[in-house]
Amino acid sequence: MAEAVAPVRAERGPGEWGAAVTVVVFVAAHFLLRPLLVSWTVAPDLLAGGVLFASLHARPGTAAGVGFAAGLLEGAVALEAMGALAAILALAGYGAARSRELFFADSPLFLPVYVFVGVWALRLAEQLATGSVPGWTGWVLEAPASAIITTVLVVVADRAVTPRP
Amino acid sequence: MDGTGRGRGELVTTALLVALGVVIEMLSPSAQLELAYALRSTVLRPVLAVQREAARRSSLSVRLGRFEAERDSLARELVAAREAEQQNAWMRTLLGLGMRPADSLVAVEVEPGRVPGGQDQTFLLRVGTAEGIAAPTGVFTVRGLIGVVRASTAHASQGQFWTHPDFRVSVRTASGQASGIVRAGEDGGQRAMILDGAPYQTDIAPGTVLYTSGIGDLYPPGIPVGTVRAVSAVESGWEKSYRVEPAVRPEQVDIAFVWRKPSRP
Numbered sequence: 551m552a553e554a555v556a557p558v559r560a561e562r563g564p565g566e567w568g569a570a571v572t573v574v575v576f577v578a579a580h581f582l583l584r585p586l587l588v589s590w591t592v593a594p595d596l597l598a599g600g601v602l603f604a605s606l607h608a609r610p611g612t613a614a615g616v617g618f619a620a621g622l623l624e625g626a627v628a629l630e631a632m633g634a635l636a637a638i639l640a641l642a643g644y645g646a647a648r649s650r651e652l653f654f655a656d657s658p659l660f661l662p663v664y665v666f667v668g669v670w671a672l673r674l675a676e677q678l679a680t681g682s683v684p685g686w687t688g689w690v691l692e693a694p695a696s697a698i699i700t701t702v703l704v705v706v707a708d709r710a711v712t713p714r715p
Numbered sequence: 716m717d718g719t720g721r722g723r724g725e726l727v728t729t730a731l732l733v734a735l736g737v738v739i740e741m742l743s744p745s746a747q748l749e750l751a752y753a754l755r756s757t758v759l760r761p762v763l764a765v766q767r768e769a770a771r772r773s774s775l776s777v778r779l780g781r782f783e784a785e786r787d788s789l790a791r792e793l794v795a796a797r798e799a800e801q802q803n804a805w806m807r808t809l810l811g812l813g814m815r816p817a818d819s820l821v822a823v824e825v826e827p828g829r830v831p832g833g834q835d836q837t838f839l840l841r842v843g844t845a846e847g848i849a850a851p852t853g854v855f856t857v858r859g860l861i862g863v864v865r866a867s868t869a870h871a872s873q874g875q876f877w878t879h880p881d882f883r884v885s886v887r888t889a890s891g892q893a894s895g896i897v898r899a900g901e902d903g904g905q906r907a908m909i910l911d912g913a914p915y916q917t918d919i920a921p922g923t924v925l926y927t928s929g930i931g932d933l934y935p936p937g938i939p940v941g942t943v944r945a946v947s948a949v950e951s952g953w954e955k956s957y958r959v960e961p962a963v964r965p966e967q968v969d970i971a972f973v974w975r976k977p978s979r980p
């Protein structure tokens with residue numbers, strides 16, 4: 551399965567630049583809109599979205615690097631768990647890119663499910679790392695709702711930058 | 716490089732990054748603060764400047780009203796304090812006591828830190844040891860205590876709001892009849908304070924204001940911490956706990972004072 555899909559994604563030239571720009575836009579938007587986003591109960595997790603988007607379009611090592619840098623910056627802004635966030639997002643970037651290589655299928659449902667699960671898990675991991683343990687509403691309402699919004703944004707961005715045959 | 720070799724290289728790179736993250740996490744609070752401050756002053760500087768400006772513009776009228784109210788209340792307190800200070804100096808002279816070492820306050824803007832979905836638990840102050848700040852020391856506004864500085868570098872300090880799980884402050888009532896330790900807690904799903912260790916025999920009436928006791932030299936005495944709401948738990952024959960409405964919530968804070976402790980002989 552991996553052999554059938556990986557070459558198509560690796561051959562993109564302009565698409566790769568588009569993907570890189572999209573990752574930068576996601577991360578920059580996350581930090582610029584941060585005061586607004588953290589005050590909403592349900593808001594897109596643009597940082598997780600950016601890391602997962604990078605893992606969709608880059609090699610696992612590169613995705614891990616993007617995750618590490620994003621985690622370090624997030625920790626510097628949050629003033630909490632800087633190293634833990636960097637490690638978690640690096641692992642997430644690598645893991646997500648590896649799982650894409652292993653499982654990427656033609657099913658149109660794969661991408662949304664992949665991003666949704668990734669954002670949900672990352673969101674909870676980030677909160678646990680910083681010691682702000684969410685209540686049950688955080689686990690089953692706010693995190694999934696945030697993951698749904700992020701999934702929509704990532705899928706739309708992916709459609710925009712991925713050349714279709 | 717073939718696919719397997721490249722895959723192994725990427726795995727090693729990721730392992731190194733994760734190890735680096737663990738090392739950063741294990742650094743001392745001051746070293747972590749140095750790193751965070753360096754990132755905030757370089758890569759994140761434009762973003763944080765935009766955020767600060769946007770926040771300032773959006774709350775300009777509210778801030779102005781609050782500053783005016785604070786200025787008026789401070790002016791009243793200053794007049795009363797001057798008189799008390801003169802009387803105190805006169806009494807000390809009569810009793811042959813030396814003058815107390817002077818403490819002072821440093822006014823500073825509070826930059827809160829928070830992860831999405833998380834809570835305000837930590838903050839950054841752009842003053843440090845060069846300005847005479849020595850961690851740990853109290854941080855408060857005109858209305859009351861907001862937290863404590865936990866780590867300081869030359870020009871930056873990191874603190875914890877009272878909402879942080881590690882935060883504790885020794886308090887007393889104005890009469891001094893009851894005392895205890897205040898920590899973060901919850902009241903009806905909202906963040907509040909809990910007073911632990913209050914004496915079993917003494918009832919603290921709802922509405923009673925709690926002040927810092929000054930024990931431990933961490934906070935100056937007499938700073939409002941919160942107002943007692945109701946009893947939350949009773950340890951039979953031993954102690955009582957109370958729910959406390961905080962004097963200041965983290966989201967209300969923009970400018971605060973850091974206590975520069977007097978140097979002891």
